[in-house]
Amino acid sequence: MQITFHGHACFELREGDITALVDPFLAPSNPAAQVTADEVDPTHVLLTHGHGDHIADAVAVAKRTGAHCVAITELAHWLKEQGVEEVNGPNLGGTVPFDWGRVKVVPALHTNTTPDRTVMGAAAGLVIELGGVTVYHLGDTALFSDLRLIGERESPDVAIVPIGGHFTMDRHDAAYACELIGAGTVIPCHYHTFSRIETDSEAFKAEVEAATESEVVLLRPGESYEVK
Ligand code: NI
Ligand code: MN
Numbered sequence: 001m002q003i004t005f006h007g008h009a010c011f012e013l014r015e016g017d018i019t020a021l022v023d024p025f026l027a028p029s030n031p032a033a034q035v036t037a038d039e040v041d042p043t044h045v046l047l048t049h050g051h052g053d054h055i056a057d058a059v060a061v062a063k064r065t066g067a068h069c070v071a072i073t074e075l076a077h078w079l080k081e082q083g084v085e086e087v088n089g090p091n092l093g094g095t096v097p098f099d100w101g102r103v104k105v106v107p108a109l110h111t112n113t114t115p116d117r118t119v120m121g122a123a124a125g126l127v128i129e130l131g132g133v134t135v136y137h138l139g140d141t142a143l144f145s146d147l148r149l150i151g152e153r154e155s156p157d158v159a160i161v162p163i164g165g166h167f168t169m170d171r172h173d174a175a176y177a178c179e180l181i182g183a184g185t186v187i188p189c190h191y192h193t194f195s196r197i198e199t200d201s202e203a204f205k206a207e208v209e210a211a212t213e214s215e216v217v218l219l220r221p222g223e224s225y226e227v228k
Contacts, residue, residue: 001013001014001015001130001131001133001135001226001227002014002015002224002225002226002227003135003158003187003219003224003225003226003227004222004223004224005187005189005219005220005221005222005223005224005225006025006026006030006032006033006034006035006221006222007025007030007031007032007033007034007193007221007222008023008025008030008032008033008053008189008190008193009022009023009025009048009053009054009137009139009140009160009162009189009190010022010023010024010025010026010030010033010054011023011137011160011187011189012040012042013128013130013135015100015130015131015133016100016131017043018043018044018100018130018131019040019041019042019043019044020042020043020044020045020046020103020128020130021040021042021044021045021046021061021067022046022047022048022126022128022137022160023046023047023048023053023054023055023058023137023139024037024040024045024054024055024056024057024058024061025052025053025054025055025056025057026039026040026056026057029052029056029057030053030056030193031193031194032192032193032221033221034221034222035222037057037060037061037064038064040061040065041065042061042065042067043065043067043068044067044068044069044070044098044103045058045061045062045067045068045069045070046069046070046071046103046126046128046137047069047070047071047072047075047079048108048123048124048125048126048137048139048140049072049075049108049110049111049112049120049123049124049139049140050071050075050078050112050113050114050115050120051112051113051115051140052115053193054139054140055075055114055115056115058079058084059079059082059083059084062079062084062086063083063084066085066086067086068086068087068088069084069086069087069088070087070088070089070090070096070103070105070126071087071088071089072089072090072091072092072105072112072120072121072122072123072124073089073090073091073121074089074112074120074121075089075112075114075120076088076089077089078114078118078120088103090104090105091105092105092106092107092122092124093105093106100130100131101128101129101130101131101132102127102128102129103126103127103128103129104126104127104128104154105124105125105126106124106125106126106127106136106150106154107122107124107125107144107146107150108122108123108124108125108138108139108140108141109123109141109142109143109144110123110139110140110141110142110168111123123139123140123141124139125137125138125139125141125150126139127150127154127156133157133158133227134154134155134156134157134158135156135157135158135159135160135227136150136151136154136156136158136159136160136181136183137160138159138160138161138162138177139162140162140167140168140190141162141168141169142168142169142173143169143173143174143176143177145180147177147180147181148180148181150181151180151181151182151183152182155182156181156183157183157184157185157227158183158184158185158186158187158227159178159181159183159185159186159187159214160187160188160189161174161177161178161181161186161187161188161189162174162188162189162190162191163188163189163190163191163199163201163204164190164191164192164193164196164197164198164199165197165199166196166197167190167196167197168190170199171188171191171199171200171201171203171204171207172207174188174204175204175207175208175211178208178211178212178214178216179211179212182212182213182214183214184213184214184215185214185215185216185217185225185227186208186214186215186216186217187216187217187218187219187225188201188204188205188216188218201218202218204216205218
C-alpha cells in the first residue's frame with residue numbers, strides 16, 4: 001500500500017485500483033496541501049468527523065468523482081443532504097465491508113460539527129484495511145485509554161496520529177498513545193498547518209522510538225510512504 005500525505009490530516013491510501021482519500025482538506029483551503037480538490041481522483045472518501053479542516057473538499061470531490069463515502073451516521077446524513085449519493089453511515093463499532101477490505105468506525109475523544117457549526121454527535125477514528133494492510137487513522141482525538149483496546153483488537157500496521165496539540169493531543173500525549181496502540185509504523189499529522197499547532201515532530205519521533213518498537217515516518221505534504 002502506498003500512503004500519500006496531503007498535509008494536516010488528509011491522506012490517500014492506494015492499492016491496485018483503489019484510492020481511499022481520508023479527510024479531504026486540499027489546496028487552497030489547506031495551506032500545506034500541494035494539490036487541489038480537482039487534482040485527486042479517489043474511489044472512496046473516508047471521513048473522521050465534520051470539522052472544516054477534515055471535510056472542506058469532501059462534497060466537491062465526492063460529487064465530481066462518484067467516490068463511495070464512509071462517515072459516522074449523522075455526518076453521512078449531512079453528506080446526503082448536500083447531494084452526495086454513495087454514502088455509508090455506520091455508527092461507532094460498525095464496519096463497512098468492501099471486496100478490497102473494510103472500514104471500521106471507532107471512538108475518538110473529540111467533538112463533531114459541520115462547517116456551519118451544526119452539532120453532529122460523536123467524532124470517530126477509522127480503521128482501514130486495504131490489500132492486507134491495516135491503517136488506523138485516529139482522527140482528531142485527545143489521549144484516552146481505549147486507544148490500547150483499539151490497538152489490541154485491530155493490530156494496526158500503521159497508526160496515523162495527531163500531534164499538534166490545541167485541537168487534539170499534543171506530541172507528548174501522542175507519544176504515550178503510540179505506546180498504547182503498538183503499531184509497527186507511526187505517521188504523525190495535524191501539526192505545522194497553522195501557527196497554533198506548531199510542534200517538534202523530530203522530538204516526537206525520538207520520544208516514540210525510544211519508548212516503543214514503532215518506527216516513526218515523518219512525511220512532508222506531497223510525500224508518500226510505501227508500506228511493506
Ligand atoms: Ni476536529
Ligand atoms: Mn482537526
